[in-house]
Amino acid sequence: RLMQIEILYFGRPSENLKLSHETVNLPAGISTLGELLAWLCLRGDHWAQELTEARIKCAINQEFSAWDAQIKDKDEVALFSPISGG
Amino acid sequence: RLMQIEILYFGRPSENLKLSHETVNLPAGISTLGELLAWLCLRGDHWAQELTEARIKCAINQEFSAWDAQIKDKDEVALFSPISGG
Amino acid sequence: MSVSIQHEDFDAGAVMAELRATSNNVGAVVSFVGLVRDSSYDEKVENILVEHYPGMSENALNKIIAEAKTRWDLLAVKVIHRVGRLGPNDQIVLVATASSHRGHAFSSCEFIIDYLKTDAPFWKKEVTQQGGEWVVTKDSDVQRMERWNTGK
Amino acid sequence: MSVSIQHEDFDAGAVMAELRATSNNVGAVVSFVGLVRDSSYDEKVENILVEHYPGMSENALNKIIAEAKTRWDLLAVKVIHRVGRLGPNDQIVLVATASSHRGHAFSSCEFIIDYLKTDAPFWKKEVTQQGGEWVVTKDSDVQRMERWNTGK
Numbered sequence: 001r002l003m004q005i006e007i008l009y010f011g012r013p014s015e016n017l018k019l020s021h022e023t024v025n026l027p028a029g030i031s032t033l034g035e036l037l038a039w040l041c042l043r044g045d046h047w048a049q050e051l052t053e054a055r056i057k058c059a060i061n062q063e064f065s066a067w068d069a070q071i072k073d074k075d076e077v078a079l080f081s082p083i084s085g086g
Numbered sequence: 087r088l089m090q091i092e093i094l095y096f097g098r099p100s101e102n103l104k105l106s107h108e109t110v111n112l113p114a115g116i117s118t119l120g121e122l123l124a125w126l127c128l129r130g131d132h133w134a135q136e137l138t139e140a141r142i143k144c145a146i147n148q149e150f151s152a153w154d155a156q157i158k159d160k161d162e163v164a165l166f167s168p169i170s171g172g
Numbered sequence: 173m174s175v176s177i178q179h180e181d182f183d184a185g186a187v188m189a190e191l192r193a194t195s196n197n198v199g200a201v202v203s204f205v206g207l208v209r210d211s212s213y214d215e216k217v218e219n220i221l222v223e224h225y226p227g228m229s230e231n232a233l234n235k236i237i238a239e240a241k242t243r244w245d246l247l248a249v250k251v252i253h254r255v256g257r258l259g260p261n262d263q264i265v266l267v268a269t270a271s272s273h274r275g276h277a278f279s280s281c282e283f284i285i286d287y288l289k290t291d292a293p294f295w296k297k298e299v300t301q302q303g304g305e306w307v308v309t310k311d312s313d314v315q316r317m318e319r320w321n322t323g324k
Numbered sequence: 325m326s327v328s329i330q331h332e333d334f335d336a337g338a339v340m341a342e343l344r345a346t347s348n349n350v351g352a353v354v355s356f357v358g359l360v361r362d363s364s365y366d367e368k369v370e371n372i373l374v375e376h377y378p379g380m381s382e383n384a385l386n387k388i389i390a391e392a393k394t395r396w397d398l399l400a401v402k403v404i405h406r407v408g409r410l411g412p413n414d415q416i417v418l419v420a421t422a423s424s425h426r427g428h429a430f431s432s433c434e435f436i437i438d439y440l441k442t443d444a445p446f447w448k449k450e451v452t453q454q455g456g457e458w459v460v461t462k463d464s465d466v467q468r469m470e471r472w473n474t475g476k
Contacts, residue, residue, distance in 0.1 A: 010225055011295035012306040059293070062228035078225060078293075084307035085224070085253060085294025086206050086265050086285060096377055097447035098458040145445070148380035164377060164445075170459035171376070171405060171446025172358050172417050172437055185337015188357060196362035196412045202433075203355050204426060205340060210348035260348045274356065275468065278434050281354075285426060316427065 002026065003073040005036075011081035013050045026071070033058050034067035036077065057082055088112065089159040093126075097167035099136045112157070119144055120153035122163065143168055174249050175233045177224055179256045184266055187250050191270040194248040200274035202281040204267045210260035212307075215300040222255045222264065225293035229253070232292040240269075240283050244276035251284060253294060283320055289313040326401050327385045329376055331408045336418055343400040343422040350399050352426035354433040356419045362412035364459075367452040374407045374416065377445035381405070384444040392421075392435050396428035403436060405446060435472055441465040 003026045009019050030039050037056065041048040050056075058065055059078040071077060089112045095105050116125050123142065127134040136142075139153060145164040146155055157163065176182075188201050208220055237249050248270040258264060267284045271277040288294075289309070296307045328334075340353050360372055389401050400422040410416060419436045423429040440446075441461070448459045 008225070010223060010293065011297075014223075015297070015304075015306070059225070059228060062225070062231060064291075078228070080225070080293065081295060081306050082308040083290070083293050084296045084309055085222070085229075085292050086289045094377070096375055096445065097449075100375075101449070101456075101458070145377070145380060148377070148383060150443075164380070166377070166445065167447060167458050168460040169442070169445050170448045170461055171374070171381075171444050172441045183337055184340050184353075184355075185335055188336050188355070192357070192359060192413065192415075198359055198413070199361045201336075201357045201359070203336075203340070204430070205344070205353045206426065207344060207350055207353070209351045209424065261344065261350070263344075272361065274358065274434075274437060278356070278430070282426075282430050 002028070003030075003071065005071060005073070005075045005077050008076065008078040009080065010078060011083075013056065013079055013081060016050050017047065031070055032067065033060065033065055033069050033071060033077070036071060037067070037079070051079065055081065088114070089116075089157065091157060091159070091161045091163055094162065094164040095166065096164060097169075099142065099165055099167060102136050103133065117156055118153065119146065119151060119155050119157060119163070122157060123153070123165070137165065141167065174237055174251060175230050176250075176252045177226075177229055177255060178252065179254065181254070181263060182252045182266055184263070184268070187252070187266060187268050191248040191250060191268055194270060197272050198247050198270045199272045200277040201268065201270045202274070202277040203269075204265075204281050204285050205263055206265040206285070208258050208260050208262045208264060212298050212300070215302060217260060218299050218301070219257055219259045220299065221257055221297040221304075222253075223295045223297075224253070224255050228293050233288065236284055236287040236291060239287070240280040243283070244271065244280040245273065246271050246276065246280055249280070249284070251288070253288070253292075255294075286313070286316045286320065290317040326389055326403060327382050328402075328404045329378075329381055329407060330404065331406065333406070333415060334404045334418055336415070336420070339402050339404070339418060339420050343402060343420055346400040346422060349424050350422045351424045352429040353420065353422045354426070354429040355421075356417075356433050356437050357415055358417040358437070360410050360412050360414045360416060364450050364452070367454060369412060370451050370453070371409055371411045372451065373409055373449040373456075374405075375447045375449075376405070376407050380445050385440065388436055388439040388443060391439070392432040395435070396423065396432040397425065398423050398428065398432055401432070401436070403440070405440070405444075407446075438465070438468045438472065442469040
């Protein structure tokens with residue numbers, strides 16, 4: 001069955017993609033963060049450039065997560081540039 | 087020739103000997119801090135108790151000094167309990 | 173509350189007074205204030221923009237504080253992180269700790285700011301005459317954080 | 325002046341603001357405040373008396389600060405030590421340091437208070453219901469000071 005997730009953007013990708021959040025319906029076959037990222041990169045060169053794994057960190061439900069982490073229905077996924085607080 | 091020195095007292099010995107400072111003329115033969123202390127202890131049991139080397143620290147001209155340090159004429163000698171600031 | 177994320181400036185002295193007032197057994201209050209520096213890699217910084225992940229940032233800071241409390245005897249802790257547009261010399265962050273013993277207050281304060289730098293979702297964009305640049309996690313900050321686990 | 329020995333209370337926040345104002349290159353201000361605890365070895369402390377060796381105490385603190393400046397990059401330093409009669413929760417001592425880098429501010433602040441405890445001529449007498457007791461240098465303080473020279 002299809003999964004619907006919320007994606008939040010922070011830092012550089014949020015600014016460059018002019019997007020702070022969106023709700024997306026995931027197509028079949030997307031079940032990890034890495035797969036989600038690859039799928040988002042299909043949106044165009046600008047996306048592919050912003051969302052390479054090397055430039056992005058992510059969290060699922062407000063926990064830092066690795067690219068092989070599983071996504072579940074209703075998850076809150078955040079994509080952001082490396083953190084730099086303090 | 088005779089030496090005249092100023093002795094300052096701080097902390098426990100100052101309180102117990104009821105003395106903050108005095109000017110003394112040293113008799114011949116007293117040239118180190120250790121000798122000064124032994125000489126002051128001759129003033130009586132109360133002094134001997136307060137000024138045992140184990141309970142006292144000292145400074146000459148505002149520098150911490152060891153018991154074998156030489157005393158010179160006009161020196162400012164300070165005798166005090168172990169420091170405990172901060 | 174131990175954690176505050178806010179646009180408004182803060183009064184470090186008032187926070188220290190608050191921590192001091194928690195108990196007559198407080199012997200040491202240590203505080204760290206991080207400020208906006210006016211230069212970055214020799215470029216003049218005009219201002220910075222600080223962003224955070226609402227919800228996760230508070231949780232991350234509370235987790236760091238909880239970990240500090242398992243490592244040291246703390247009587248009180250306060251962390252304030254500002255967000256929004258800030259100029260040179262503006263205060264960005266405050267970490268203050270209170271303990272009976274100064275060693276505990278010092279170590280925990282440094283531990284919290286070190287982990288904040290690597291584990292709390294905040295972002296800084298520095299604006300210079302060349303434009304804006306999102307700052308990335310510094311290797312030196314990662315190394316400082318890792319010291320706490322290797323005993324170095 | 326970097327050093328003040330005074331009867332009056334101090335405002336830690338005002339001192340931190342002063343250090344912050346020295347330069348737009350200040351990135352970190354760390355401060356330590358030492359307070360009178362209400363108990364000592366399980367006895368209730370009614371008050372303490374702080375005494376110092378005028379002249380030598382200022383010189384000793386200035387020497388400690390000078391040594392800290394050779395070890396770390398410091399933009400400003402302030403040390404305040406109170407003397408006279410103080411009660412539980414009263415502030416005794418403040419050490420505040422400012423640097424471009426937080427590691428320097430933290431280490432120098434802790435270095436200065438560690439050396440103050442062993443190298444600056446101040447004395448504390450604690451008054452409990454059992455009477456007054458002149459505090460002696462703590463072995464733990466000597467050990468903390470010695471860490472700075474053995475690299476431990």
